[in-house]
Amino acid sequence: MMVDDLGIGDVGCYGNDTIRTPNIDRLASEGVKLTQHIAAAPLCTPSRAAFMTGRYALRSGMVSMGRVQVLLFLGGSGGLPPTETTFAKRLQQQGYTTGLVGKWHLGVNCKYRGDHCHHPNQHGFSYFYGLPFTLFNDCIPGEGSDVLVDLHHALWNLTLFLGVGLVTMVCVRVCGLLEVRLWLLVALFFLSIIAAAVWYVPFMLLPTWNCIIMRNQEVIEQPMTVETLPQRLLGEAQNFIKRNADHPFLLFFSLAHIHTPLFKTPAFAGKSRHGCYGDNLEEVDWIIGKVTETVDSLGLANNTLMYFTSDHGGHLEDSDSLIGQKGGWNSIYKGGKAMGGWEGGIRVPGIFRWPGRLAAGRVVDEPTSLMDLYPTLKYLAKDTQPDRYLDGYNLMPLLEGKAVRSEHEFMFHYCGIYLNAVRWHPPGSDSIFKVHYFTPNFSPPGAGGCYDTKVCLCHGDHVTHHNPPLLYDLFHDPSESRPLTPDTEPRYAEILEETGKAVEKHKRTLTNEQTPDGSPSQANTDVVQNQMTWEKILWRPWLQPCCGTFPFCGCKEDTTHF
Incomplete structure (x- = not known):
């Protein structure tokens, strides 16, 4: 125990x-x-x-x-x-x-x-x-987060910055204040979507994932x-x-x-x-x-x-x-x-x-x-x-x-x-x-x-x-x-x-x-990989345990007998 x-x-x-x-x-x-x-x-x-x-x-x-x-x-x-x-x-x-x-x-x-x-x-x-x-803490609303809080905030700020930049550029183009190329707006739009996804999916859905x-x-x-x-x-x-x-x-x-x-x-x-x-x-x-x-x-x-x-x-x-x-x-x-x-x-x-x-x-x-x-x-x-x-x-x-x-x-x-x-x-x-x-x-x-x-x-x-x-x-x-x-x-x-x-x-x-007595052991002679690198720690959607069809994961255990 x-x-x-x-x-x-x-x-x-x-x-x-x-x-x-x-x-x-x-x-x-x-x-x-x-x-x-x-x-x-x-x-x-x-x-x-x-x-x-x-x-x-x-x-x-x-x-x-x-x-x-x-x-x-x-x-x-x-x-x-x-x-x-x-x-x-x-x-x-x-x-x-x-x-x-x-x-x-x-x-x-x-x-x-x-x-x-x-x-x-x-x-x-x-x-x-x-x-x-x-x-x-992420398992209960209002308790805050335990996972990479600074990265979470940085991604949120980046998403906000790109979103505000996109809206500003659209307004400038619509009002004719400056010439803003369409390709720039499209690029900002997709960057904003990517940043929002990288922020929202791993971090805002943590209770579902973990x-x-x-x-x-x-x-x-x-x-x-x-x-x-x-x-x-x-x-x-x-x-x-x-x-x-x-x-x-x-x-x-x-x-x-x-x-x-x-x-x-x-x-x-x-x-x-x-x-x-x-x-x-x-x-x-x-x-x-x-x-x-x-x-x-x-x-x-x-x-x-x-x-x-x-x-x-x-x-x-x-x-x-x-x-x-x-x-x-x-x-x-x-x-x-x-x-x-x-x-x-x-x-x-x-x-x-x-x-x-x-x-x-x-x-x-x-x-x-x-x-x-x-x-x-x-x-x-x-x-x-x-x-x-x-x-x-x-x-x-x-x-x-x-x-x-x-x-x-x-x-x-x-x-x-x-x-x-x-x-x-x-x-x-x-x-x-x-x-x-x-x-x-x-x-x-x-x-x-x-x-x-x-x-x-x-x-x-x-x-x-x-x-x-x-x-x-x-x-x-x-x-x-x-x-x-x-x-x-x-x-x-x-x-x-x-x-x-x-x-x-x-x-x-x-x-x-x-x-301990000095004789060879049955140890695996392969080099042990470090399991705590960023590569191994960060979230990957294809590794996420899920009930239902990913990413729509959700189910409840019948607890009436407890």
Whole structure:
């Protein structure tokens, strides 16, 4: 169960005492809570790619070199490459029935509408119901837009300029003030039509293009009705569990909460102490409770592993004057969504519950990763077949108390395609050192985030490089507020040297993949194409999923049974 944009400080069992999350807290009290659970990226698309594959998103090309850091259009050609392997595909091969309910955001089509090369069904999920894209502000009128707003405005201004120019030229010609050639009027007319189409079709119809619901490879609602989405996703998750209760199954329940726009479900509206955002969090907790109740009522608790997490930290910049804060709280940790390697953007809740196997109330303070789910599920499914190079590790020894140290001696933190920071957990030491090679610039200066761009960027003038790097000890300074120096840390030079060696070793695995023991892997030797280029991100009408005849797309799901 993965929540979208949930801050680690939003949950009761992680220290929040003003938002009610009894069902999530119950999972922690009945299972194992991870306190240093780390996302591989501080943004949806790269984090989810790493989560699904057990590998840094760079290995699958799901990282950005520029300003666009996530997939923006369902009609783009970028997405999780067909050559990649997900944990769902591995378990499907082991006889599990696999399902994904909720958000995907890892692409749909490659070359033409309906090839579904990036679709969940092609990545190991035998059943899919939900959002092939994500929930975003464009899905609700009046909430504004999340997609290339400056380009949107520039195209509108160009259309307006050409339109005014055309009208002016026509008036000048009709009034006989100047001689205006007919070919010039015709050229202006066609330029105005083209500019209007380039502005209107991709941007003004975004709810139709991106805000859709699919069941498997069929578009069943376009645009979607957001108000009923929580009930529908919950119902689908519960029904999947019930349908498959008698045989091995894997369900990835990827919630649309707590990404904006926020829901206004009447049963929860106005009930929390933190406005609409708090209401949504308490609805999330209720949903988690209903899923847990379904598992328990079917007698599945003792042989079912339940896992709760978030794809990355809360979005600090998301707020407005009417609703107030729309993004999460990341507790004592600096930064948030899209802020590189700062802890607030990558440290997330991590809870495992399995009454038949895991001791209740256990807490693990060792570094772990969302990428660890892949090898953990492989181990539990008794999958011993050769695999690609993995960056995650099997968590069961830590969860069961059979190991006290994480296998993650080093962890690498990316900001887009760029290696941003490294953490080192030296053998025999409680310290966890974090080295920042560069950090995103907060704008305006001194603020807690990048408020004029809404998300921080990872390149050029948007970052500050540090020479020497910034160095922190997360064990003694988890909020990353006191940089270490050679005077305050005796191991200062050693830390920089060891992390530098680790970076070089890590880079070698990106170009010449091998298994952790040094033997060749089953890696695809083809060069992985970057999936986040402008060429792959921008909207193409021939790739757009559609119910009906394109471009007249439109349909509604029958929701009377929800």
